[in-house]
Amino acid sequence: MSARSAVAGIVGAYEHPERRIPEGTVADIIADVSLGALADAGLGIEDVDGFFFAGVHQGLSLVAMADHLGLDRLTHVDSTDVGGASVVSQIGHAAEAIAAGSCRVALVAMGGRPLQAAARPPGGAEAGARYQQDVDLSQIAGYALVAQRHMYEHGTTREQLAQVKVAASLHAQHNPRARLPYAVTLEEVLDSPLISDPLRRLDCCVTTDGGGAVVVAARDVVEQSGRRAAWVRGWSESLRTMSGGRLDLMRNGADRTGPAAFARAGIGPDDVDYASLYDSFTITVLLALENLGFCEPGASGPLVESGELLAARSRLPVNTDGGGLCNNHPDRRGGMARTLEAVRQIRGDAHPEVQVADCDHAVVHGTGHSLATNASAATLVLGREAS
Amino acid sequence: MTDERITPAQLDAALEAELEAGRIPLMRCEACGAAFWHPRAHCPGCGARRVAFFAPSGPARVYAATVNRRPRGGDRDAAPVQVGYVEFPEGVRMLVTLGFPDGAPRIGAEVAPEAGGPGEPRLVFRPVAGD
Structure with missing residues (x-):
């Protein structure tokens, strides 16, 4: 596959400023972030002809949401739901829809209020779950299995896992909106309560209310807007399922999506200036680094320990907003929040303390559902220039 | 052509019997020979409907x-x-x-x-x- 010039760019972006939203509804949040992203693009509701939204998991259909927003001119809709990676997939779909001439201004939005729910959302309704002998595998226990296997195969240490949280927190201290806007020490991570061996409370992302939206637009719309865009240079998606019991817990799907997205963009891992890596747990970042090809399999632990994730010291800063580990993980889905920081980096809008100089290429990688069972993977390559 | 597929009720009953007997609920495809888990009424490797529980060959x-x-x-x-x-x-x-x-x-x-x-x-x- 030869690289081609991008036909679509992210020209509007907006992150809900709150992390706890006691008033209103999820639909209100979606409206707030959608209008925010459109305003950032210099566009209006009447310009939107593509709508990308997954809300059925919280009882909010794409159709009802389109009606609530007032989207009356749609020619393309997409409610792809692959868990936390959904919007990363959807942005790729939006670029394809624009390339196919199916729409010109695509709105991609998400949000939720998990802190306001009386009970946890229902889970375990997957096709095979009823045949899995009632094993009590919580989300964190599943990722703990992946972490244990990584430590066993590669000698990864507990301290190396903790350094992922420390790096996120050193970024988050520059983000006053972050849920945890302060530096965390290695000792604080290692002393936090053990939840499921080896993962401790501070290995987990935050849970937040909130949301975000982006506007993906055709090249002529971007050029007319006069706004800086993050061009969608490459993208790819896949699933890494249990495969009848032949799953490899060291693979997260990025071993497929990374090479495909890089090929479309015509670049390689060494050309990437910034990466937003899904960080539901500390171990999630280690697998993304390896599977995307930023290091060899098993080498992510030492890489992280060397400070490779840090904006101040590294050639590949990761999650400079504080990531899901410290900043924001609205609706228990990190794909949008990770995308928004990559867009800031490309546009030069990140906090000065963490802004990457001359950020030409950024990668976003989303990991959905569970790396321990069925996982989704979606990778975007964003560029400051269209080609 | 005979329909050899296992009905959902038959699969549930067979799984119940395996667990009741303390056996490991692994399945194997009688067409392609692939072993698989979790139990289901078709082979995830080749799609064949002829599948059955079996005992693994080792620990x-x-x-x-x-x-x-x-x-x-x-x-x-x-x-x-x-x-x-x-x-x-x-x-x-x-x-x-x-x-x-x-x-x-x-x-x-x-x-x-x-x-x-x-x-x-x-x-x-x-x-x-x-x-």
């Missing part, structure tokens, strides 16, 4: 394990639960409840299923002597 070893100290939706008062994947010689990995008496499941250890006690799943994989 299970722990592939990954954790002790979940917040089981049952995060209940702080619940006893810790050992969960993990075990691997069979056929290359298939199965998500199971583990039962290491010392509370510390070990990757690589050989384990065998036993009937679970009160409050436990019906199959609990415990370490065999010497491992």
Whole structure:
């Protein structure tokens, strides 16, 4: 596959400023972030002809949401739901829809209020779950299995896992909106309560209310807007399922999506200036680094320990907003929040303390559902220039 | 052409019988020979409908394990639960409840299923002597 010039760019972006939203509804949040992203693009509701939204998991259909927003001119809709990676997939779909001439201004939005729910959302309704002998595998226990296997195969240490949280927190201290806007020490991570061996409370992302939206637009719309865009240079998606019991817990799907997205963009891992890596747990970042090809399999632990994730010291800063580990993980889905920081980096809008100089290429990688069972993977390559 | 597919009710009944007998609920495709887990009425490898439970050819070893100290939706008062994947010689990995008496499941250890006690799943994989 030869690289081609991008036909679509992210020209509007907006992150809900709150992390706890006691008033209103999820639909209100979606409206707030959608209008925010459109305003950032210099566009209006009447310009939107593509709508990308997954809300059925919280009882909010794409159709009802389109009606609530007032989207009356749609020619393309997409409610792809692959868990936390959904919007990363959807942005790729939006670029394809624009390339196919199916729409010109695509709105991609998400949000939720998990802190306001009386009970946890229902889970375990997957096709095979009823045949899995009632094993009590919580989300964190599943990722703990992946972490244990990584430590066993590669000698990864507990301290190396903790350094992922420390790096996120050193970024988050520059983000006053972050849920945890302060530096965390290695000792604080290692002393936090053990939840499921080896993962401790501070290995987990935050849970937040909130949301975000982006506007993906055709090249002529971007050029007319006069706004800086993050061009969608490459993208790819896949699933890494249990495969009848032949799953490899060291693979997260990025071993497929990374090479495909890089090929479309015509670049390689060494050309990437910034990466937003899904960080539901500390171990999630280690697998993304390896599977995307930023290091060899098993080498992510030492890489992280060397400070490779840090904006101040590294050639590949990761999650400079504080990531899901410290900043924001609205609706228990990190794909949008990770995308928004990559867009800031490309546009030069990140906090000065963490802004990457001359950020030409950024990668976003989303990991959905569970790396321990069925996982989704979606990778975007964003560029400051269209080609 | 005869319809050889297993109905959902037949699969449920067969799985129930396997668990009741304390057997490992692994399945194999009678068309392509692939072993698989979780149980289902078709082969995830080739799509054939001729599938059946079978006994693995050798012992299970722990592939990954954790002790979940917040089981049952995060209940702080619940006893810790050992969960993990075990691997069979056929290359298939199965998500199971583990039962290491010392509370510390070990990757690589050989384990065998036993009937679970009160409050436990019906199959609990415990370490065999010497491992």
